[in-house]
Amino acid sequence: MILDRFRIDGQVAVVTGAGRGLGAAIAVAFAEAGADVVIAARTEDQLDEVAERVAAVGRQAHAVPADLRDPDATAALAAVAVEEFDRLDIVVNNVGGALPSPLLDTTPAALSEAFGFNVANAHALVRAAVPLMLDSAGGGSIVNITSAMGRLPGRAFAAYGTAKAALAHYTRLAAADLSPRVRVNAIAPGAILTSALEVVAGNAAMRAELEDKTPLHTLGEPEDIAAAALYLASPAGKYITGKVLEVDGGLITPNLAIPLPDL
Incomplete structure (x- = not known):
């Protein structure tokens, strides 16, 4: 049965940023497909809610409240699993x-921070996880969450877009180094209905603009990324x-312009 290929029974996954949004949806999807999960985020109450959803489908979740801006805290999740x-x-x-910021207001420190949070942090967990994957399971799979803004030019996204573009290419480089026993891929979401998009999607005019400029004329759901x-x-x-799998409704240009004036 082709659907059997989507089962991950008895496997164990670490999902960062799993208290809500994409991470929560991914953790629950993995549990529904048969995996146990280590879930990490800053807010313990949110993790507890996700753990309850995992338990409801018959799997186990181990919640780790942590500030995942710290690469050491992120790397430690591999050993926890x-x-x-x-x-x-x-x-x-x-x-x-x-956060979005005009280019000339984006300091080198802000750019470095974005790179650290999005790329170096992921690398810290990969370095810690791969030896344990090889020892305990013989191999494994890594999925990095990038963004459509890592390939689409839009004003005010110099830090975020550059960091996500770097994570996309890091994915390709890591895949080359870790083949054939560990696969490394990425997902580049577009506009997904999570709490991060609430301010925009909650405004009828802005939501209409988002949908109109998306070829599929709709916004994505967290479950689209989880799938x-x-x-x-x-x-x-x-x-x-x-x-890098682009799950973005077919975007070829940004679907929401931040209104910055010309120089």
Whole structure:
């Protein structure tokens, strides 16, 4: 049965930024497909809610409240997976972000911070996870969450877009180094209905603009990204590595312009 290829029964995944939004949806999807999960984020109450959803489908979640801006805290999640569940098969680097800012207001420190949070942080977990994947499971799969803004030019996204573009290419480079036993892929979401988009999507005019400028004329849902993550992490995606899957409604230009004046 082709659907069996999407099962990850008995596997163990680490999902960062899993208290809400994309990370929560991915963690629950993995549980529905048969995996136990280590979930990490800053807010313990949110993690507890996700853990309850995981338990409701018959799997286990180990919640780790942590400030994942700290690469050491992020890297430590790999060992937690093995300590709690005796193996590690899948890593999802979902935590990240950076606030929009005009280019000339973006300091070198802000650019460095964005790179650290989005790229160096993911690398810290990859370095910690891969030896444990090889020892406990013989291999594994890594999924990095980038962004459509890592390839689309839009004003005010110098820090965020540059960092996400770097994470996309890091994905390709890591895949080359870690083949054939560890696959590394990425997902580049477009406008997804998470709390991060509430301010925009809650405004009727702005939401209409987002939808109108998206070829599919709708916004994405967290489950759209979760389905893509499951595909890449499961045996269904076993012949894929070093690729960035664009789950963005068909975007070829940004679908919401930040109104910055010309110089």
